[in-house]
Amino acid sequence: MRLIQNMSTIAEYSGSDCPAGKVIKIAVIGDSGVGKTALVVRFLTKRFIGDYERNAGSLYSRQVQLDGEQVAIQVQDTPGVQINGHNLNCNEQVNRSIQWADAVVLVYSITDYKSFEIISHLHQQVRRTHADRVPVVIVANKADLLHIKQVEPQHGLKLANMLRCTFYEVSASENYNDVYNAFHLLCKEIAKQHQVTSNTEKRRSSIIPRPKSPNMQDLKRRFKQALSAKVRTVTSV
Ligand code: GTP
Secondary structure: OHHHHHOOOOOOOOOOOOOHHHEEEEEEEEEOOOOHHHHHHHHHHOOOOOOOOOOOOOEEEEEEEEOOEEEEEEEEEOOOEEEEOOEEEOOHHHHHHHHHOOEEEEEEEOOOHHHHHHHHHHHHHHHHHHOOOOOEEEEEEOOOOHHHOOOOHHHHHHHHHHOOOEEEEOOOOOOHHHHHHHHHHHHHHHHHHHHHHHHHHHHHHHHOOOOOOOOHHHHHHHHHHHHHHHHHHHHHO
C-alpha cells in the first residue's frame, strides 16, 4: 500500500528484537469504506489524510512506550468483508488476521447501517476462532457525519453490551484523542494479559521439575540392544 511509503512516521518493524510477550497484535476488521485504514493511520501517526487506497491488507508496526515499557504494536488492516444474505464473506486474509491477533477491533460507520449489521457476524467469527480469549472492541466511526447518520450511538452500545465488548464512537477525521484512547486502552489490556500469562508460565515451570536430559551412553546401549534383538529375530526366521 502506497501510504506506507508516503508516511515515514510508520515504521515497518518486525518486532523481532522485542521479547514475544512485548509484541501486541491487533486486527482491524469491518465492512469496506468504514474507515479502517483511516483509524489505523490516525492512531499510529496522529494524521488523517482523507484519501486512502482500497485496502488489500497491510501490516503496520510501531514501537511505543506502554506503562514505561518498550512494546511493539502491530496493527493488521484488512480488506473489507461482505455479507451475502446471512453468510459472511470473510476472505482468507481476514480469517488469518483473526487467528493471528491478540485482540480485534470491529469497525462500522455510523453512516452505514449495513456495516453495523455485519458486526455481530464478525464477532461470531472471532469467537469461533478464539472463544473468549481475545478482547474485542467495537468502534463506530465517522461520528462527525451526523447529518447522514444511520446508526444511533445507543444501538452500538447495546450491541457491545450484549456481546460483552468495549464500545467507542469516534471520528477518525475530527478527533485524534478518541481514536488514540480506543487503541491505547486495548493495548494496555493485552499487555496485562501477556503479563498474567507469562507469570503463570513462570510459576508452572518453577513447580514442574525439568525432565533430566537423557544419558547418551545409556541410550546408545539400549539402541544397540534393540538392534541386535531385531537382527536375531530376522536370522532365526
Ligand atoms: P476499504 O479499504 O475499502 O476496506 O476501506 P476502509 O474501511 O479502510 O476505509 P478508509 O479508511 O479507506 O476510508 C473510507 C473513506 O471514509 C475515505 O474517504 C476516508 O477519508 C473516509 N473516512 C474515514 N474515516 C472518516 C471519518 O471519521 N469521518 C469522515 N467524514 N470520513 C472518514
